[in-house]
Amino acid sequence: MMTRIIRRGQIVIISLAVAALLASCGRANKSGEAQDSPTAGTIRISVDETYRPLMEAEIKVFESLYKNAHIIAEYKPEAECFKDLLADSSRLIFVTRDFSEQEKAYFKELKIGPQSLLLAWDGVALITNRSNPDSVLTMDQVRKIMDGSDSTQKHQIVFDNQNSSTVRYVRDSINKGKPLPPNVMAAKTNPEVVDYVAKMKDAIGVIGVSWISDPNDSTSIEFTNKVQVVKVRADYGSDFVKPYQAYIALGSYQLKRGLFYCLKEPYSGLGSGFATFLGSYEGQMIIAKFRLFPARLNVVFREANIK
Numbered sequence: 532m533m534t535r536i537i538r539r540g541q542i543v544i545i546s547l548a549v550a551a552l553l554a555s556c557g558r559a560n561k562s563g564e565a566q567d568s569p570t571a572g573t574i575r576i577s578v579d580e581t582y583r584p585l586m587e588a589e590i591k592v593f594e595s596l597y598k599n600a601h602i603i604a605e606y607k608p609e610a611e612c613f614k615d616l617l618a619d620s621s622r623l624i625f626v627t628r629d630f631s632e633q634e635k636a637y638f639k640e641l642k643i644g645p646q647s648l649l650l651a652w653d654g655v656a657l658i659t660n661r662s663n664p665d666s667v668l669t670m671d672q673v674r675k676i677m678d679g680s681d682s683t684q685k686h687q688i689v690f691d692n693q694n695s696s697t698v699r700y701v702r703d704s705i706n707k708g709k710p711l712p713p714n715v716m717a718a719k720t721n722p723e724v725v726d727y728v729a730k731m732k733d734a735i736g737v738i739g740v741s742w743i744s745d746p747n748d749s750t751s752i753e754f755t756n757k758v759q760v761v762k763v764r765a766d767y768g769s770d771f772v773k774p775y776q777a778y779i780a781l782g783s784y785q786l787k788r789g790l791f792y793c794l795k796e797p798y799s800g801l802g803s804g805f806a807t808f809l810g811s812y813e814g815q816m817i818i819a820k821f822r823l824f825p826a827r828l829n830v831v832f833r834e835a836n837i838k
Contacts, residue, residue: 569804571599576802577612577621578604579696581653581721581739582790585821586625592817593808602805609696613793616645622795623802627653627696627788643795650809651790651823654740654774655700656754657761658725660732667762667771670785676735677705679712686714687734689724693717697737700788729757740774744822754822780824790823 567574578586583606590602605621613634615621629647630638638645657673659666665686668676675681676688688711690698695717702711718724721742728736736758743754754760754773762771765785778784792809796802808814815825 566798567801569799569801569807570597572801573601573603574623574801574805575603575605575621576805577615577624578606579609579612579624579626580606580691581609581627581696582625582741583721585741585818585823588817588821589809589814590805592813593805597804600801600804602801608692608694609699610694616793616795619795622800623806624793625650626791626793627700629789629791630793638795643797646794646796646803646806647791648806648810649789649791649826651815651818651826652779652787653790653823654779654784655697655786655788656738656740656743656774657763657786658728658736658738658743658758659761660728660730660734661757661759662732663735663759665735665761666759667764669764670766673763673786674705677701677711678709679714685733687731688712688715689727689734689736690715690717691721691724691738692719696788697739701737704788705786725755725757735761740779741821741823774822776819776822776824789826790818 566572586604586606590604594600594602605615607615609626609628612621612624612626616624617634617637629649630645635645657668672681676686690701692698698711698717702708716727718727721738724736724738725743728734740754743758743760760773762773763784763786764771765783768783768785770783772778772783774784774786779787792806794802794806809818810827812828815828818825819828
């Protein structure tokens with residue numbers, strides 16, 4: 532129901548293995564129970580639900596490499612992820628923003644030194660029904676749709692969740708603090724956004740690019756055929772482009788945001804190990820398969836003529 536509203540990976544893996552060996556030599560917490568290490572133990576993490584397809588793939592590979600590591604992920608709106616971190620129910624979260632100054636000040640008072648790192652650049656995709664003619668928009672048109680100043684009032688805007696990171700992104704980065712218009716719907720999940728847009732001609736969905744990419748097709752740069760992905764022209768650009776990785780990296784596609792890990796771990800444990808893996812070559816290549824642009828790889832762009 533809808534409601535209103537260059538290659539460093541081998542070095543990293545070796546270092547993690549050494550850390551695990553050292554950690555296994557009798558380390559225990561205050562209660563006498565064995566602590567987790569960078570490559571062994573069990574940990575719960577909280578993940579912005581926008582990144583569920585990506586994170587499920589990352590966990591699967593990590594646990595296949597380290598048989599004694601078990602990562603239990605909970606997928607939820609971004610605001611809930613930060614609540615988990617502050618309440619100590621999760622040591623590690625994956626979200627679309629870094630710590631705020633207020634959060635940093637709070638941790639400083641507690642004499643806690645949390646860590647964070649940009650892992651990737653993510654494109655926020657706009658999707659429409661395949662029969663909708665509005666598949667090419669300027670950034671000015673996008674702003675008018677999102678703040679309700681579009682005089683036609685024909686778009687039904689659909690988000691994944693009223694507390695999601697995509698809602699926050701539109702409010703902060705596109706609307707610059709202006710409220711969303713009344714014609715906004717929030718679905719329960721990202722797949723529901725895609726399904727709703729596929730059925731409703733006037734709907735325009737706002738969704739993370741990993742939900743509409745096909746990671747199983749390494750040769751294709753196209754997206755799902757259930758909906759059409761809107762081409763957007765940046766304020767400073769001349770071309771209308773889709774959220775392909777190169778355009779995200781170069782800024783030609785203006786609707787982009789970061790993927791960060793935020794870690795609060797008092798020792799080098801499984802949270803540190805998994806976060807390090809996502810920044811390694813192997814972890815970054817998985818990110819690339821889901822059409823996000825890896826932030827920890829050195830990438831060179833070259834022009835090529837396709838015959």
